[in-house]
Each structure stands twice: as structure tokens, then as C-alpha cells.
Amino acid sequence: xxxxxxxxxxxxxxxxxxxxxxxxxxxxxxxxxxxxxxxxxxxxxxxxxxxxxxxxxxxxxxxxxxxxxxxxxxxxxxxxxxxxxxxxxxxxxxxxxxxxxxxxxxxxxxxxxxxxxxxxxxxxxxxxxxxxxxxxxxxxxxxxxxxxxxxxxxxxxxxxxxxxxxxxxxxxxxxxxxxxxxxxxxxxxxxxxxxxxxxxxxxxxxxxxxxxxxxxxxxxxxxxxxxxxxxxxxxxxxxxxxxxxxxxxxxxxxxx
Numbered sequence: 001x002x003x004x005x006x007x008x009x010x011x012x013x014x015x016x017x018x019x020x021x022x023x024x025x026x027x028x029x030x031x032x033x034x035x036x037x038x039x040x041x042x043x044x045x046x047x048x049x050x051x052x053x054x055x056x057x058x059x060x061x062x063x064x065x066x067x068x069x070x071x072x073x074x075x076x077x078x079x080x081x082x083x084x085x086x087x088x089x090x091x092x093x094x095x096x097x098x099x100x101x102x103x104x105x106x107x108x109x110x111x112x113x114x115x116x117x118x119x120x121x122x123x124x125x126x127x128x129x130x131x132x133x134x135x136x137x138x139x140x141x142x143x144x145x146x147x148x149x150x151x152x153x154x155x156x157x158x159x160x161x162x163x164x165x166x167x168x169x170x171x172x173x174x175x176x177x178x179x180x181x182x183x184x185x186x187x188x189x190x191x192x193x194x195x196x197x198x199x200x201x202x203x204x205x206x207x208x209x210x211x212x213x214x215x216x217x218x219x220x221x222x223x224x225x226x227x228x229x230x231x232x233x234x235x236x237x238x239x240x241x242x243x244x245x246x247x248x249x250x251x252x253x254x255x256x
Contacts, residue, residue, distance in 0.1 A: 056091035057119045062167050068107045088127055095120045110173050111160040118162035125185045132187055136252025139245050142238045143215040149208045150251035153184040155201050163193050186248040213256045214241050
């Protein structure tokens with residue numbers, strides 16, 4: 001019975017210790033632990049997480065006041081129950097917190113969620129174990145062969161120009177228009193982004209889903225948008241596919 005009680009007391013102390021470390025302002029420390037020692041744990045715990053978030057979301061941190069940033073990090077630590085012990089997953093956990101758990105704050109920029117998502121995408125691509133296939137033929141006949149979309153080229157439409165946001169530029173809600181972006185990782189493991197348009201994104205959708213030749217994909221696109229001169233769009237589309245191939249967004253071609 002004594003051992004069971006000791007185990008129960010130790011477990012309670014652990015829970016109290018963890019709650020205090022996560023949010024010391026709201027949760028008192030265990031009575032039998034010296035505060036000097038607790039302060040070491042508090043600082044190490046907070047500084048490690050804050051440092052990782054600062055490196056994962058550098059633009060977001062740079063455009064909000066320092067006190068607000070630290071308040072946000074504190075709230076994340078207190079409110080969010082992480083589902084992974086891996087440090088590389090902290091950015092994903094923080095994004096989930098912003099999307100589903102954060103209580104609205106008047107100091108939060110309206111574009112905060114989209115900016116955080118864009119910054120997370122860059123990190124997620126950088127650490128992804130997905131590789132570009134090596135069994136494809138290089139650029140040959142763009143119109144007759146079947147283009148293959150790289151698995152490390154991700155397409156997004158944002159309401160804000162997230163790739164331009166920084167300390168010198170923060171768009172207001174009335175000054176925005178949808179922004180089409182491709183964020184990609186090259187064979188040389190470099191992260192890049194390409195600002196494009198909905199028509200090009202739709203062409204990539206067709207290429208990915210239809211597995212048809214470049215010409216067939218462009219013709220289908222011309223039909224969808226009721227282009228008045230499909231032949232000229234075929235020529236322009238071939239040039240776009242070539243540019244995408246040069247950026248490793250199109251990773252190669254399969255024979256038709």
C-alpha cells in the first residue's frame with residue numbers, strides 16, 4: 001500500500017511539474033522542488049521551443065511585436081497537446097494550433113494563417129524524404145510525350161501574396177487578390193517558389209490527373225477556358241511546360 005501511495009504521489013508531482021513548466025503563471029510549482037532548479041527547466045523548455053519556432057517562422061516573428069510573439073508561443077505551449085515528440089514536427093504542431101486552437105487576438109495579422117502555412121510548406125519540403133524519380137527521360141518532345149509532375153512541387157492558391165510579406169510589406173485586406181504559387185524542391189535540393197496563375201495551375205492539374213501528352217493537356221485546357229485560338233495556346237503551353245521542366249517542377253517525361 002505504501003509503495004502504491006508513493007507511486008501515486010510521484011505521478012502527481014510529475015503532472016504538477018509538467019503543468020508548471022508549460023504555463024508557470026497559471027500552475028504553481030511542486031512545493032518540494034527548489035525554484036532555482038525549476039527556473040533552469042522553465043528556461044530550457046521555453047527557449048528550445050521558441051528558438052525552433054523562430055527559425056521555422058522567421059517572417060511571422062519579424063512582423064509582429066516581440067511581446068506578442070512570446071505571448072503566442074506561451075499560449076501554444078500551454079494550450080496545444082503535441083502528437084509527436086520530434087522537434088522537426090514542432091512547426092507542424094504550431095500551424096495546427098494557429099488553425100484550430102488559437103483564440104482570436106486583435107494583434108494577429110489577418111494574413112497570419114496563410115503566412116504561417118507558406119513558411120511551414122518551405123520547411124516541410126526541405127525535410128521531406130520524397131525524391132524526384134530518376135527513371136524518366138529528359139525533355140524530348142514536350143507536346144507528344146507525357147509530362148510527369150514532380151512530387152516535390154506543391155501548388156497553392158492564397159488570398160494574400162504570402163511570398164512578398166515581410167517587415168517592409170504587409171497587405172491590407174482591401175488590397176489583395178488571390179495569389180497562385182508553386183513551391184518546389186529541385187534535384188539539387190534547393191527550395192524555390194514560382195508565382196504563377198490559375199490557368200497554369202489548372203494545366204498542372206490536368207497533367208497530373210490525366211497522364212496525357214503535353215498537347216492533349218493543353219487542348220483540354222483550351223476547351224475548358226473556351227480559348228479563341230487553341231493553336232496559339234498549344235505553342236504557349238509548350239513553352240510553359242519547358243520552363244516548368246527547367247525548374248524541376250516537371251520532373252521528366254514518359255513516352256506516349
